[in-house]
Amino acid sequence: MFKIEIFSQKHFSKVNKEFLNELKQIKPDSLLFSFSRQLILKYFKYLLKKDGIIIFITKNKKIYGCLIFEKSTEDTLNFLKENSILVLKNLLFSKYFIDKIILINIVINWIFFNKRVSSYKNNIIIIAVKKEMRGNQIGTKLILFLKKNIKQKIYVMAYANNILAHKFYIKNNFKLAKNIKYGLRKLKVYYYK
Numbered sequence: 001m002f003k004i005e006i007f008s009q010k011h012f013s014k015v016n017k018e019f020l021n022e023l024k025q026i027k028p029d030s031l032l033f034s035f036s037r038q039l040i041l042k043y044f045k046y047l048l049k050k051d052g053i054i055i056f057i058t059k060n061k062k063i064y065g066c067l068i069f070e071k072s073t074e075d076t077l078n079f080l081k082e083n084s085i086l087v088l089k090n091l092l093f094s095k096y097f098i099d100k101i102i103l104i105n106i107v108i109n110w111i112f113f114n115k116r117v118s119s120y121k122n123n124i125i126i127i128a129v130k131k132e133m134r135g136n137q138i139g140t141k142l143i144l145f146l147k148k149n150i151k152q153k154i155y156v157m158a159y160a161n162n163i164l165a166h167k168f169y170i171k172n173n174f175k176l177a178k179n180i181k182y183g184l185r186k187l188k189v190y191y192y193k
Helices: 009-014 017-026 037-049 073-082 084-092 097-112 138-149 163-171
Strands: 003-006 053-059 062-072 121-129 154-159 175-182 185-192
Touching (some): 003 138, 009 037, 017 062, 062 073, 121 138
Parallel strands (some): 121 154
Antiparallel strands (some): 003 053, 062 121
16 A cells, blocks of 8 residues: 655655665656755755655655655755755766766756746645556645645646656646746646646
8 A cells, every 4th residue: 555655854864775766766867866865865854944845655665756845946946056066066976877967957957047937836846656656646646645735826847848747737637837948948837726
């Protein structure tokens, strides 16, 4: 049976190498899941202080899905700015090839970044499910749990070419707010309420 867990102070001791490997398996191309143990703990503490929510779906102590929610799009951007040297070092010396691609994307987007994107309140940063578990309603359970706990409008962004993400958000009653350009990336912004 799957269990939904909200990450809290009591979980900090569980953030070990195995935990980080499970996160990496859920979403290999995620900047956040490329963090070292020290950096992810720092980020989770920072996000929780800012009233963010970190939700996991687990079964037999294994993570199968994750949703990370921030109260403002500024929260994660500020954390990344404050810890930019650690983040870049972490990616540069990572054993994963995908982390080198993430680093290249960061540099390219920084070069071509032209203006600040609108700030959104109540923003889903990541919603991800292990590849072999997709289609089992895990993502929907994460969204439903969040909707029960957040009564204001909820936002999420997805790459314009990520058709599966768009179908998922529409299926879960999100509506397209607008298309934006973020560096070289084209994103679609969805909202629920």
